[in-house]
Amino acid sequence: xxxxxxxxxxxxxxxxxxxxxxxxxxxxxxxxxxxxxxxxxxxxxxxxxxxxxxxxxxxxxxxxxxxxxxxxxxxxxxxxxxxxxxxxxxxxxxxxxxxxxxxxxxxxxxxx
Amino acid sequence: xxxxxxxxxxxxxxxxxxxxxxxxxxxxxxxxxxxxxxxxxxxxxxxxxxxxxxxxxxxxxxxxxxxxxxxxxxxxxxxxxxxxxxxxxxxxxxxxxxxxxxxxxxxxxxxxx
Numbered sequence: 001x002x003x004x005x006x007x008x009x010x011x012x013x014x015x016x017x018x019x020x021x022x023x024x025x026x027x028x029x030x031x032x033x034x035x036x037x038x039x040x041x042x043x044x045x046x047x048x049x050x051x052x053x054x055x056x057x058x059x060x061x062x063x064x065x066x067x068x069x070x071x072x073x074x075x076x077x078x079x080x081x082x083x084x085x086x087x088x089x090x091x092x093x094x095x096x097x098x099x100x101x102x103x104x105x106x107x108x109x110x111x112x
Numbered sequence: 113x114x115x116x117x118x119x120x121x122x123x124x125x126x127x128x129x130x131x132x133x134x135x136x137x138x139x140x141x142x143x144x145x146x147x148x149x150x151x152x153x154x155x156x157x158x159x160x161x162x163x164x165x166x167x168x169x170x171x172x173x174x175x176x177x178x179x180x181x182x183x184x185x186x187x188x189x190x191x192x193x194x195x196x197x198x199x200x201x202x203x204x205x206x207x208x209x210x211x212x213x214x215x216x217x218x219x220x221x222x223x224x225x
Contacts, residue, residue, distance in 0.1 A: 031211055042203060042217040090157065096211050098145050098164045103157040
């Protein structure tokens with residue numbers, strides 16, 4: 001089954017404690033990206049990757065890191081989480097062009 | 113820069129009413145793609161439809177229909193005879209030729225029995 005898998009689904013952590021949210025896709029898609037969803041703001045792109053070892057900033061990259069060492073994986077790293085990073089996070093993958101993005105189930109992160 | 117605006121943040125209708133969700137976009141690209149996604153209360157994002165900038169043909173799928181008008185930069189979504197199960201947040205999105213995908217702020221639709 002074609003899917004994007006994020007882990008964990010829910011996470012509560014404390015300020016400053018490094019965390020990683022994993023994302024994996026099984027569709028051999030070139031393009032992967034991370035979004036955060038906040039009330040009234042829709043989904044805003046954090047980082048994206050066009051292919052292995054190629055990553056770039058989206059609209060709201062501050063406080064986040066990513067890596068793309070393999071085509072299927074695109075982890076999101078918060079080196080020192082802060083309460084303003086409390087949000088719902090989505091990973092997505094797609095081919096280029098006129099194709100839809102496939103989304104993971106979402107990760108609800110709370111930073112206290 | 114590209115932008116997607118969904119001016120209606122929340123809509124409430126009674127079951128069986130028709131409802132239209134508005135989406136207006138801005139882009140300098142001549143080639144682009146438009147999408148609608150549904151986010152039910154369970155939280156996942158469900159793809160509904162895509163359109164490319166060269167295809168202005170409207171589409172109907174069951175109770176759903178989409179009206180793409182390049183002249184007004186709009187891609188509106190209509191649900192006919194709404195049902196309680198249609199209650200969700202709906203997102204309109206725009207992808208440019210460089211693959212940047214931009215979402216609108218979403219419209220929360222509440223369908224009451």
